[in-house]
Amino acid sequence: MTVNISKEVLHSFLDKGFLLSPDILEEEGFDTDFLNLVDTRILSKEKPVVIGSDIYKGVSKKGVTGINWVEFEKSRVLHEKGKTNRVYSSFLELIFDEPKDNSEESTGYTIIKKEEAPEPKLETIEEVAKEIQSQPVVEEVVEKVVPEIQTPQEQTNLSDSDYPLKVVTSYGDESKLREVKDFVGHYKSRYEFLRKIVASRQEMQNVISINRTSSKERNEKVALIGLVYDKRITKKGNTMITLEDTTGTIRVVFDPNKAKGIDYLCPDELIGVVGKVNENFMYASEIIFPDIPEKLSVKKYNEDICAAFISDVHVGSSWFIEDKFLELIDWLNGKHKDPNMIELSKKIKYLFITGDMVDGVGIYPNQDKELTIKSIRGQYDRCAELIKMIRNDIKIILCPGNHDARRIAEPQPPLDIYAESLKQIKNLTLVSNPAMINVLGTEGFEGFDILMYHGYSYDYYAANIGPIMMDGGYDRGDSIMKFLLKKRHLSPVHTSTLFVPNGKEDYLLIDHVPDIFVSGHIHKSSVSKYKGVTNIMGSCWQYKTDFQEKVGHHPEYCKVPIFNFGSGETMIVDFAPENKVPEIKNGNE
Amino acid sequence: MEMNEETKNYFDSIDHEVNIVLDLANRCRSKGLDPDNQVEIMLAKNMAERVVGIISVVAPELKGSGMVERIKELEAEYGMQDWRIALKIALETAQEKFVKFDEKVKAMEIGIRVGMAYITNGVVSSPLEGFTKLEIKRRRDGGEYLALFYSGPIRSAGGTASSVSLIIGDYIRQNMGYEPYDPDENEVRRMCTELTDYHERITNLQYFPSDEEITFLINKIPVQIDGDPSEKIEVSNYKRLDRIETDRIRNGVCLVTGEGIAQKAPKLWKQLSVWGKDFGLENWNFLKDFVDLQKNIKAKKAVKPKEGEEDKVKPDFTFIKDIVAGRPVFTHPMAQGGFRIRYGRTRVSGFSADSLHPATMAVLQDYIAIGTQLKVERPGKSTIISACDSIEGPIVKLEDGSVCKLDSVEKAKAVRDKITEILYLGDVLICYGDFFNRGHGLVPVGYCEEWWAQEVLEAADKQGKGYFEELLEKIKKDYFCKITLEEAINISETFGVALHPKYTYNFTAITIDELKEINEWVKSGSFLEEKVVLPYNGDGTTKRALELLGVPHKVVSNEYVVVFGTDSKLLKFYFDNLDFEKGSVLEALNKKFPIADKLGTSMGARMGRPEKAKMRKLTGSPHVLFPVGEEGGRLRSFQCAVDVGKVRNQFPIYSCPCGNESVYPTCEKCGKATKKKYLCKKCGMTEVQCHPEDIVEYKMWDLEIGKYYDSAVKLSGISRSMLPELVKGVRGTSNKNHVPENLVKGLLRAKHKIYVNKDGTTRYDMTEMPLTHFKAKEIGTSVEQLKKLGYMKDTFGNDLVDEDQVLELKIQDIIMPAPQGTPEEGSDGVFVRVSKFIDELLEKVYGEKGYYNVKTKSDLVGQLVLALAPHISSGAVGRIIGFSDTQGILAHPYFHSMVRRDCDGDELCCIMLADAMINFSRQYLPAHRGSTQDAPLVLTSILTPAEVDDMVFDMDIAWEYPLELYRAAQKCGKPWDVKVKQLGSTLGTEKQYYGMGYTHKVSDLNAAVNCSAYKTLPTMDEKVQGQMVVAQQVRAVKTDDVARLVIERHFIRDIKGNLRKFSMQQFRCIKCNEKYRRPPIAGHCTHGKCFGKIVFTISQGSIVKYLEPSLKLAQQFKISPYLQETLDITKMRVESIFGKTEDKQEGLVKFFS
Known part of the structure; x- marks a missing residue:
């Protein structure tokens, strides 16, 4: 089908520095609107020169990142000349997050394999392709089909004047017997997804599978991608890891002077390494982390709409700061001495609560002695009373934490039994932990994606990752969040959190990069930005407990980060008891 | 040192025998078949030698450096066991006065070790x-x-x-x-x-x-x-x-x-x-x-005690907190009806060991056996139980409402299945010495015979004996003698002392109103000869008071309550003499003479460890410390390895002049001594230690195992057709130089069905129990045999003629367990076979004559063993004089003290002396820390009381406790306010070896439960069932609280812990056992070319196993809503990960429904 494209259109692309490939004219629905998308969807400074149907198809659906466009175009030329389509097809995988037309491509491989001397990487990709074939990767985040899902749930019962809220991802409770293969599948899916991200990086040009290293010349430079199986420090003080892919394992020692980021290495994450091989051993000079792409443009809504973020309310605990929490409710309802504050509160349309709404029961030994409400139902009932006091045009989104009456293993399904009273509240949406929420998304505006994760795994990273410990560990929620975004995973280390695998998907992957990443658990709020993602850590509504005193935590309570969708800025409203008038701080640094 | 001829002969005979075995072992060792050519256990006669012996493990140069003499010199100056000796000797070592060290810091380090070794009697391995x-x-x-x-x-x-x-x-x-x-x-x-x-x-x-x-x-x-x-x-x-x-x-x-x-x-x-x-x-x-x-x-x-409560004993809940599922709580802290504390010591108790009545043990579902450890409220934390039949047994209520007092095992067994409630558990006999040693204040105790008797005698001394002379003489001779009701009333009337405890009911258990009610009720009854018949309409309230008093009665056809015999007379006596003018129950009864409180203080207790008597086996129960590697297959057998043809493992390297390369210091081909070789990183194989830093004494061999096996078969002299079906080795040696044992020992051990421990010996583990006196009939040894062993007279100086006479135990003599009907084999069978193994080893392998020549267990009597406690590196020589039906090793408190143990539930192991001397080698010990614990580095042949752990010196050895003790106890006085003869007072005198007393008689130390139900019940469900039956039956146990504690402290913690571990768990290859900290993404084992299946290390079963029992307990008993919710949430969490659990735990369901 040919679409008639005017010269104007061609010129408008030319003006921007793009050439259109003829095959693009074959594409359905192609028009000038696409030009607007090129800037927002291709998230790198360098842009492609020739836009063909391949880029169009990929980019029209989602943002594309981390692609070296010059290399891409070279590979396309090679592909078109029929020399090799190896590099090109791996680029395509990256653009589409899926193999490009499996049947056709695999025949292509076979032919090449027969005609030419097999290139080392060939089999790897072929394998990957096969694996991908057997386990189709879900295409797009928003349409994501979650196996355990009860949601997506959309708020339909509210009036038109409401601001939109969409639950993109929330995991239900799938009750089944977990087997070893579920754990294997968990790590395998992590490997497969992140591998593609890393493989597209320039440095990964020479990537081969680990079992091919043995056929390499001594000291030949190669790149490998795999999961870190373990990490230790050698006698000489060098970092040594065992790297694992589906074909085998290899020991990798890092050149301490060159390999940047080795201090941040942790077991079970996926990395790419570049170095020289020598039998079953590699001396690596570079590490490549999956990382998230830089967001170039700041997304803004056309109205000053705000969201407030709180977590760790701990209703039922003897240490719950109820008076201050009531003060927060009053403020949200527009009761405040300061007119500016009232003005601000009016703008708030969303309230995110990132777990530990209650103190729970049986969480630690002798907890009953530190509870004012000893029944879990009672605790949720009180929560419901509190939440109901909040004006009902604020949409409240609540995910569970490790104190809640849900399984502690992640993903934690939304609150259900025991929290019946919460389920009755109309403007409250219960989601899983982690969960992805989209707000303010309309036909013309994609809205803001908000990743909620309570943060149970943070304990581990605060205590075990050298640079984070040095930075202040538990006091530096921002460092931990940034660290995890780089790993593209909420809890990469096997023992860092409790999780329930289902064998098909690694739920704790950060597959889709959010606009806002919000957490709690560490009882200290912070706001930071990393590559365009706003990281928000909610504070708590509980005084310092004996336990926290003992382990040397420094909780800061009653601070509420507020994000303004109109300006993209964040501030922190302080309800801490020492201050008579809550102080407004600009936390966006 | 002062000792009489008999004692001297005793020690001489032991010393002599030790030396015979030592010489024999040295001759064997010199044949070169073992890692070292001489016996590796250092013999020490005193503490100084032990100190040097222990420290010589790290500083061999100290041997013969004059340190032993110097310690003795200092002991002469300061006295034995004085800390100043440790300070001096440590400093002198640090100053290198004995030997020079390479570095100053090393000298100081050894100095501290020497000082510590002295402080710890040279017994434990802590200094190392x-x-x-x-x-x-x-x-x-x-x-x-x-x-x-x-x-x-x-x-x-x-x-x-x-x-x-x-x-x-x-x-x-x-x-x-x-x-x-x-x-x-x-x-x-x-x-x-x-x-x-x-x-x-x-x-x-x-x-x-x-x-x-x-x-x-x-x-x-x-x-x-x-x-x-x-x-x-x-x-x-x-x-x-x-x-x-x-x-x-x-x-x-x-x-x-x-x-x-x-x-x-x-x-x-x-x-x-x-x-x-x-x-x-x-x-x-x-x-x-x-x-x-x-x-x-x-x-x-x-907390400041309330007015008037300053002296009160307060309940202590510590022991109950660490409750374990399946191990019952017997009494809540200080709960009425629990174990009634009574002061005293039997010949099988004291030194952290208490006694219960055998009938008490029988009614508690057999959970407490002789040797079972109890965790107790006071005076210490735990104790070991023995039986004593001269104290009070339990009072129980049966299905038909009757109440009876049980004073024998037979009676207890007869009614056991009909018991609905155990009203009173009976006495627990605790010795004064334990209160003294723990510094625990005395607690008031209930009225008892020994107290009454002394009060009577005291009063008689003051008032004159009157016409009671004969009776008083009888009482004086035996406090526990039979006193009739008439005699008792007469005595009390005459001397104004309280009525004999046998005729005193538990009046303090009821209120004055209840007493009035009973009075009314009794008055309405008909008094016949030898019985009282009371009308009974099924209303339990007044009858309950009668039950609490502990008055035995029968319920006849649900219409009458009948009290028989003496009790009927007694009841009449009491209710004829009531005076309600006064306020309290005891005062109301006190018309003619005082009535004493019979309850005193109850002690809380729960079951600790069950008793133990068992041959020790290493993992995989090997017969020999010779590697079979992967080639040994699943069973680690040589047969399997021989089929494969080789064993790939690390072995030492020796070369023989005959050209053979061997793993032994003696060539298995020609029998000649071989030459040791080393593997040097720089020079390769070498016969000299060329580069000490770079050499190791072993290499990886593909050992032709068939060759070694054949030569071992030949050496063992076992004919091919008689070869044991399975000879098991170890996967690999864990010692530093990978020294293996000679394979022939494995063949012989397998033939005699005994197993080897990590140090090359065969061990038997037993619960430690104290014993000061015994009877020939209790230990299955004849009077003649005992005489040969030096037991000529009984405790009271009479010639030994009868097997029923009480003999005082010599301090190095031990009685080993030979129980019947226990899951494990007794020590008699094991040691008979060890003896046969040793004899065959001597004859076939070392070319010596047999030493033991044992056919039956009585041949073992008189043989020496090496006794060793956990964490100790110094053994003590013991002499077997017999076998008991219990699972404990009955030995003198001194003997336990020698290995630094009291008898609160620890265990001791014994090795036949010749086995230890011939087969033990330090070179077999694993290279990791802690391996010298539990290894006999040093052996004390003669026990010197002054050199044992000083805790034992507090043990009391009196024949009776003075009246002041009971009076001080009433006022919660301190133990040191009262004088009772203690072991420490005899130190250094001849009397330190004999002349001990005890306060309560035991007719037969074996006569009670001999194996705890905890050990015979196969599943946790059944154990918990039994635990709950005990909780429901014993009045002094709060059943709901036990259910709560079991759920809260054991089950929930276990489920939660495992649930937590589940997603963080390790994985394991089913084929090669390789461990993975997370599953490999390949989905199968990636170790070598294994490709084995990967499995969980924590299974679903281990997580959910306690869930159903918990839920059932929660259903059946009352637990707090908080705990119920916690349990429900736990269930939800389990189901969320594993799916809905099916109701598989039928045992408990059946039981509680």
Whole structure:
């Protein structure tokens, strides 16, 4: 089908520095609107020169990142000349997050394999392709089909004047017997997804599978991608890891002077390494982390709409700061001495609560002695009373934490039994932990994606990752969040959190990069930005407990980060008891 | 040393026999078939030799350096076991007065070890492994200070010895010119955090000092208490300090600080305040301030007792908190109807061992057997149980409502299945010495015969005997003699003492109103001869009071309550003489003479460890310490390895002149001595130690196992057709040089069905039980045999003629277990076979004559064994004189004390002496820390009472406890306010070896339950069932509370812990056993070319196994809504991960429905 494209259109692309490939004219629905998308969807400074149907198809659906466009175009030329389509097809995988037309491509491989001397990487990709074939990767985040899902749930019962809220991802409770293969599948899916991200990086040009290293010349430079199986420090003080892919394992020692980021290495994450091989051993000079792409443009809504973020309310605990929490409710309802504050509160349309709404029961030994409400139902009932006091045009989104009456293993399904009273509240949406929420998304505006994760795994990273410990560990929620975004995973280390695998998907992957990443658990709020993602850590509504005193935590309570969708800025409203008038701080640094 | 002829002969005969075995073993060893050509156990006659013997493991040069003589010299100056000796000898070692060391720090380190070894009697391995090293570190001002490193094995040294090691360290520091440690604030806080973490997250410290105490101590102690990391978890705060190398918890540090110096400060100060300044230790005067500080803290914490309650004994809930599912609670703390405390010692108790009536053991579902450990409320934490039939048994209520008193096992067994309630459990006999040793205040006790008898005699002394002379004489002779009701009333009327306890009911269990009700009821009854018939309409309230009084009665056809015999007369007597004018029950009864309180104080208890008597087996139960490697297959057998044809493993290297290369020091082909070879990194194979840093004494062999097996078969002399079907080896040797045992020993052990321990010997483990006197008939040894062993007279000086006479045990004699009907084989069978194995080894392999020539167990009588307790590296020689039906090793308290144990539930192991001498080698011991614990490095052949652990000296050895004890107890006095003869008072005299007394008789020490139901019940469900039956039946147990505790303290913790571990778990290859910290993404084993299947290490079963039992318990018994919710949420969490659980736990369901 040919679409008639005017010269104007061609010129408008030319003006921007793009050439259109003829095959693009074959594409359905192609028009000038696409030009607007090129800037927002291709998230790198360098842009492609020739836009063909391949880029169009990929980019029209989602943002594309981390692609070296010059290399891409070279590979396309090679592909078109029929020399090799190896590099090109791996680029395509990256653009589409899926193999490009499996049947056709695999025949292509076979032919090449027969005609030419097999290139080392060939089999790897072929394998990957096969694996991908057997386990189709879900295409797009928003349409994501979650196996355990009860949601997506959309708020339909509210009036038109409401601001939109969409639950993109929330995991239900799938009750089944977990087997070893579920754990294997968990790590395998992590490997497969992140591998593609890393493989597209320039440095990964020479990537081969680990079992091919043995056929390499001594000291030949190669790149490998795999999961870190373990990490230790050698006698000489060098970092040594065992790297694992589906074909085998290899020991990798890092050149301490060159390999940047080795201090941040942790077991079970996926990395790419570049170095020289020598039998079953590699001396690596570079590490490549999956990382998230830089967001170039700041997304803004056309109205000053705000969201407030709180977590760790701990209703039922003897240490719950109820008076201050009531003060927060009053403020949200527009009761405040300061007119500016009232003005601000009016703008708030969303309230995110990132777990530990209650103190729970049986969480630690002798907890009953530190509870004012000893029944879990009672605790949720009180929560419901509190939440109901909040004006009902604020949409409240609540995910569970490790104190809640849900399984502690992640993903934690939304609150259900025991929290019946919460389920009755109309403007409250219960989601899983982690969960992805989209707000303010309309036909013309994609809205803001908000990743909620309570943060149970943070304990581990605060205590075990050298640079984070040095930075202040538990006091530096921002460092931990940034660290995890780089790993593209909420809890990469096997023992860092409790999780329930289902064998098909690694739920704790950060597959889709959010606009806002919000957490709690560490009882200290912070706001930071990393590559365009706003990281928000909610504070708590509980005084310092004996336990926290003992382990040397420094909780800061009653601070509420507020994000303004109109300006993209964040501030922190302080309800801490020492201050008579809550102080407004600009936390966006 | 003073001793009579008989004692001297006794020790001489033991010494003589030890030397015969030693000579024999040395002859065997010289044949070169073992790692060393001579016996590797050092013989020590006294403490000085033991000290040198132990320390020579790390500093062999100390042997013959004059240290032994010097210690004896110092002992002459200061007396035995004086700390000053340890200080002096430690310093002299550090100053290199005995031998020169390479480095100064090494000299100081050995010095501290020597000092510690002296403090610990040269018995435990703590000086070797508990104190790991000494380091010189830098002060902030650049000066140098000493850091002492401790590890887990310091535990076996005990709190006192471990804290004295700090003083020794400081004494050396001062005299060698080092500066004191200058802790900074973070280091002090680190210690506070670390102790808290250890106490809360690892295991309870016996004494958990407050932060204030720790801060005080760490700032003052002039050396640094340091240690290697021991736990997996890190401290929760104060990490990465430059002078503390690890962030993980160091158990050695916690033990030395908490259970050591903080707990023992008063004891330390008691000594240092006397002679501290003579040694320049004035800097330790802070101990005084510390003791004051502790007192202040204690005073602040202590809740002021209410008016009039100052003297009251208060319940202590500690023992019940660590409840274990399947091990019953027998009495809640101080609950009425529980174990009634009675003072006394039998010949099978004392030294942390208590006695119960055999009928009590029988009614408690057989959970308590002789030798079972109880965790108790007082005076200590735990105790071991023996039987005593001269104390009171239980009072029980049966299905038909009848109540009876059980004073024999037979009676108990007859009614056991009909019991609905155990109203009173009966007595627990606790000795005075235990109260004294633990510093526990005396508690008021119920009225008892021995108390009554002395009151009567006292009164008679004052008032004159009158016409009671004959009766009084009878009482004087035997406090427990039979007194008729008439006699009892007469005596009380005459002398004004309380009525005989046998005729006293438990009046303090009821109120005055209840007494009135009973009075009315009794009055309405008909009094016939020898019985009282009371009308009964099924209304239980008044009858309940009668039950609580402990009046035995029968319920006849649900219409009448009948009291029979003496009790009917007694009831009439009591209710004819009531006077309700007075306020209390006892006063109301007190018309003619006083009626005493019979209940006294009850003691709470729950079951601890079950008793044990079992041959020790290593994992995989090998017969020989010779590797079979992977080739040995699943069963680790040589047969399998021979089929494969080789064993790939590390072995030492020897070459024979005949050209053969061997793994043995003697050629298995030609029998000649071989030459040792080394593997050098630089030069390859070598016969000299060319580069000491680079050589190892072993290499990886593909050993032609068939060759070795054949030569072993030939040597063993076993014909091919008689070869054992399975000879099992170890996967690999864990010792430093990979020295294997000679394979022939495995063939012979397999033939005799015995197994080898990690040190090359065969061991039998048993529960430790004290014994001071015995009867021939109890131990299955004839009078003639006993006479041959030197038992000529009985305890009372009569010639030994009858097997029923009571004999006093000689201090190195032991009685071994030979129980019937237990899951494990008795020691008799095992040791008969060990003897046969040794004889065959001697004859076939070493070319000697058989030594034991044992056919039956009675042939074992008179043979010597080496006894060794856990964490100890010094054995003691014991002589077998018989076998009991119990599962305990019955030995003299001195003997237990020799291995530094009291009898509160520990175990001891025995090795046949010839087995130990011939087969033990230090070279077999694993290379890791702690391996010298439990290894017989040193052997004490003659036991010297003054050299044993001093705890035993507190044991009482009187024939009766004085009246003052009972009177002091009424007022909650202190044990030291009363004088009772104790073992310590005989030290150094001839009487230290014999002449002990006991207060309560035991007719037969075997006569009670001999195997705990805990061991015979196969599943946890059944154990919990039994536990709940006990809880429901015993009046003194709050059933709901037991259900709560079992759920809360055991089940939920277990489920939660495992649930937590589930998603963080390791994985394992089913084929090669390789462990994975997470599953490999390949989905199969990636180890070599294994490709094995990967499986869980924590299964669903292990997580859900306690869920159903918990839910059922919660259903059946009343638990708090909080716990119920916690349980429900736990269930939800389990189901969310594993799916809905099916109702598979039928056992409990059936039982509770």
